[in-house]
Amino acid sequence: MVHVVGVLAMDGVVPVDLSIPCAVFERVERADGVPFYEIRVCGEAPEVRARAFGLRVPFGLDALSTVDTLVVPGIDDPTVPVAPTVLAAIRQAWAAGARVASICSGAFVLAATGLLDGRRATTHWLAAGRLAERYPSIDVDPNRLFIDEGRIITSAGASAGLDMCLHLVRRDLGQSAAAQAARLAVAPLDRDGGQAQFIRHEPPRTSACLAPVLEWMLENVDQPLSIRAMAARAGMSERTFARRFQEQTGTTPMQWLLSVRIRRGQELLESGSASIDQVALASGFASPVTFRTSFRKLTGVSPASYRARFNAERRLER
Incomplete structure (x- = not known):
């Protein structure tokens, strides 16, 4: 049975975040050579804006109701309110049993649905403080590349989104399939350390x-x-x-x-x-x-x- 991965495309989507799950999952095959995942890029409208260009999206939000995994890429401005139709589509996918994941500032979109309340989560270290301040019910850890809470997985910046997707392949099909996906992506299957290595540890200011x-x-x-x-x-x-x-x-x-x-x-x-x-x-x-x-x-x-x-x-x- 094919595992359907829905990738959410919103106005202002970060293109590299959207492409990562598509590139990773579309290359994964079963032992018999049959693709394991089917990718569906789903948008608010047939066309969405993505920084310097536009994207034509083949599926609407209604397609998210039947996905097995939903990936929410980052958005350029996480302070912009998320459309109620998008939030409803994510909640519906969750209610139907989908696994939900975010990359980078996509965590703000998940936070707006309430699905991260009472859970551990991460996002890009530059935005972690803002996420924690806006949603105090979320236990934000800025030092992790990704955090797996079972059906909810959040990741940091773009490269951490790649780590997360490889992790999901390993969950679904095992170490061998994940290692092959990592080789095709020319990426390490496991990286040491977390986001902390990228943070400038400046001393606190004083009077x-x-x-x-x-x-x-x-x-x-x-x-x-x-x-x-x-x-x-x-x-x-x-x-x-x-x-x-x-x-x-x-x-x-x-x-x-x-x-x-x-x-x-x-x-x-x-x-x-x-x-x-x-x-x-x-x-x-x-x-x-x-x-x-x-x-x-x-x-x-x-x-x-x-x-x-x-x-x-x-x-x-x-």
């Missing part, structure tokens, strides 16, 4: 009264800095300094300093060819082991993996 001591911390990030030294620089007692710092930045002095040191480590890994140990010392870590542990915890990948992805020279430490 002017602490600005001089923060600038001093930035200038001396490679030196051993204690709470006592920070408080003395600010002309406060340690207790007062810690309280004021928490009030003005929302975090502790040492956590703020850690984010600064990790950011420095990212900058050094993105440019230059210093060893990981040298980067650790230049970033203020007394131990390379501590640097590796803290870096992985905050970014989701090792310093070596980060360098391999973001250093133009792509020099891995041997």
